[in-house]
Amino acid sequence: MTDGIAAITARIAELRTRLGQAAPAASTSASGAAFAAKLESARAATSAAPATAPASTTHAHESSPVTGRSKLTGRMRGLINEVDQRFGPFPTIGGWRSDGGIAGGGEHPLGRAADFMLSSGGAMPSAAQRAKGREIAEWITDNADRLGVKYVIYDQKIWNPSRAAEGWRPMENRGSVTQNHYDHIHVSVN
Numbered sequence: 001m002t003d004g005i006a007a008i009t010a011r012i013a014e015l016r017t018r019l020g021q022a023a024p025a026a027s028t029s030a031s032g033a034a035f036a037a038k039l040e041s042a043r044a045a046t047s048a049a050p051a052t053a054p055a056s057t058t059h060a061h062e063s064s065p066v067t068g069r070s071k072l073t074g075r076m077r078g079l080i081n082e083v084d085q086r087f088g089p090f091p092t093i094g095g096w097r098s099d100g101g102i103a104g105g106g107e108h109p110l111g112r113a114a115d116f117m118l119s120s121g122g123a124m125p126s127a128a129q130r131a132k133g134r135e136i137a138e139w140i141t142d143n144a145d146r147l148g149v150k151y152v153i154y155d156q157k158i159w160n161p162s163r164a165a166e167g168w169r170p171m172e173n174r175g176s177v178t179q180n181h182y183d184h185i186h187v188s189v190n
């Protein structure tokens with residue numbers, strides 16, 4: 001690391017010299033200083049960069065609000081962070097809650113489930129939002145092994161790793177847009 005910083009410092013000195021020689025006399029001082037400042041901040045960013053940088057396809061934005069985040073398992077938080085970075089922001093991400101809303105309780109009260117909301121207030125999502133929902137659901141199933149996925153529900157269909165050969169299986173009508181998972185992707189992890 002020290003060698004890397006020394007190399008960058010040498011490079012900055014070299015660029016400063018070159019810029020000083022190449023730029024017109026009148027603007028040398030100001031533009032040279034600005035350029036040097038940019039290089040300094042780039043150098044700082046390089047030094048502070050984590051060992052595992054996020055994939056280049058991710059985009060930066062504020063993290064979506066997650067309900068009950070502190071009661072989620074590490075694996076669930078990891079999946080949420082990854083999906084949020086890649087596809088967010090979401091209106092909200094439903095995490096832990098005491099009432100799972102299904103027989104047996106499901107995984108929400110265990111901190112092992114998340115609902116990625118595509119729309120708010122129980123409204124049917126737009127065609128564009130639904131297309132995005134399909135993209136997210138497919139990405140989660142494509143990465144199910146790595147993410148430790150137990151099952152995924154979206155668009156009134158369910159997908160289990162253990163029954164992956166059957167693909168997305170239709171579910172019974174539970175009544176509402178939300179209960180039928182038209183407006184969110186539900187993910188449970190092991």
Ligand SMILES: [Zn+2]
Binds near residue numbers: 115186
């Ligand atoms: Zn859910």
